[in-house]
Amino acid sequence: MQRYIIRRVVLAIPTVFLVVAFTFSIVRLVPGDVVQIMMSERPYATAADMEAMRRDLGLDRPIPAQFVSYVGDALRGDLGESPWTQRSVTSEIKGRLPITLELGVYSVLIGLLIAIPIGIVAAIRQDTMLDYVARSFAIFALSVPYFVTALALVIFPVIWFGWAPPLKYVGWNEGPVAHLYFFFWPALLLGINSTGSVMRTTRTMMLEVMRQDYIRTAESKGLTERAVVLRHAMKNAMIPVVTLIGLQVGFAISGTLIMEQIFNIPGMGRYFIGAIFSRDYWSVQGVVLVLAIVVVSVNLLVDLMYSVMDPRIRYG
């Protein structure tokens, strides 16, 4: 067990290294001269200005030296400074990451709360109307893009009922209820969109588990269906579903980037898209690195959780 954990953590190191190398390259791979591109909207900039900026950003040094100081700074939590706003990328991200993560966590939770019960019911009532409705719902939820449902939610209720979901961010200190309600709609729509894969896996695993001998034993002992399903079958059927949570988090992060545009949420997504449009490559680099590290860590955690949850699995 301990060996497995160590092995798993060690295997994550090359992944993180490649992730850092990729984000480092973003600025350096911009075709042409990045400083010239950044300055192209400022025609008053002289060659001396550009030289000064290049020196400021450390781009005049050899690439390996740049990489070493990039990694060193990143390890100390310093992701550089935006050449436009002169603000530290780390502090910009610090204020926004919690908001994005909060939305992501809510959407994953809502997704699981919807998907798991439906998956279980679809399995124990296999091939009934309920099963078909549940499965069609999953495919439907998977096919309608969340930005289409989100736009529909923002546009139609206003026209029909004069009601709109909140579109102005409410901080936690302005009232927890209003804060949670602000997140409710985007999280619900994202959650619904992500139910498909979890629902299918839950259903398949339940079907498999329900055919096993120990379930028949439990049934023949005279236990109610409720007890058999909730106490005996679910425990084993849920294990593979846990592995999906890692995937769900990656999906949710992509989703929050889009939802932030529609619901005006001041998180990583708006910062990210804004940085792309304003050619602020240092902020882009920082956002990409932080989001990738979040996903790597969550997946590592999920893997470790999996090995703890299922004692049948012995890792060498």
Add this chain to the structure above:
Amino acid sequence: MSNVTGAAQGIATGEVGGRHRSLYRDAFIRLLKGKPLGVVGLAIVLVFIAFAVFAPMIAPSDPNELAAGPRFSSPSFSHPMGTDNLGRDVFSRVVWGARISITIGMIAVVAGTVIALSIGLASGFIGGWVDSIFQRVVDAFMAFPGLVFILAVVSVFHQYKIPFLPATGIIRTENIVLMATIGTLLGVGASRVIRSNVLSLAATTYVDAARALGAGPMRLMLVHILPNILPLTITLATLWLGAAILLEATLSFLGLGVPPDVPTWGGMLSREARQWMDRAPWLLISPGIALSLAVFGFNMLGDALRDVLDPRLRS
């Protein structure tokens, strides 16, 4: 004994190829007979492909023609999906949007398939350090949420034009970057599935037999393994096409995909279009439904193909 000579004759007369074709014909018949949802998916897909191929004939007016009708006219007989803030015919734009979505999706999927097959075959068949290196790279790749990876690449090329490409039309810089990135994302992600399939095929007796007969690694890969991972590849490619269309629409929605002068479903939902939607809600409905239906069609078809093409699931 007669069976053996029959098979030998079959090989001699090239009937093996014929049998392959009948595998796909069988699968197609099973799809038509036993998979009603798959047939619905197929029908939707065919309609959109018809839109894409015959767009100039189906669309009543040029998708970019200003004042093809009055501004903001609601759906009517002459404009079945209404008109937008510039008086452009929304139906024409949705039809042309199918052409862009499917073209970009298909090229991205072809690129993705080449990538998935190359990595999957090399990694699964050669194994050893080649496998280790490829798998670490794939790991790192999977660490990026899909959209974050695409946005990172798009940000790099956002201000850049590839010199020898035309400034308009389908093969301009923005679209090439989009297709290459979506293709890479899908291909690298799916190479894992191909790899595990190659691994299990490489361990079968018939591959051993071919090796004993003196087949080299290239021949083993291309003649003996590749045809057997083709059904899986076809299934994956169908599902990816839906994913690629969705990704392209997402990027265009953000204003970072196909350039705004081209009518796309995602572009019709972007920030510029959104300001008119409370006045003209049909501007959301038509592209939204077109996009959802296309994704739905490819998903359903892909799901059904998985069932009919995978011999292990056959009853």
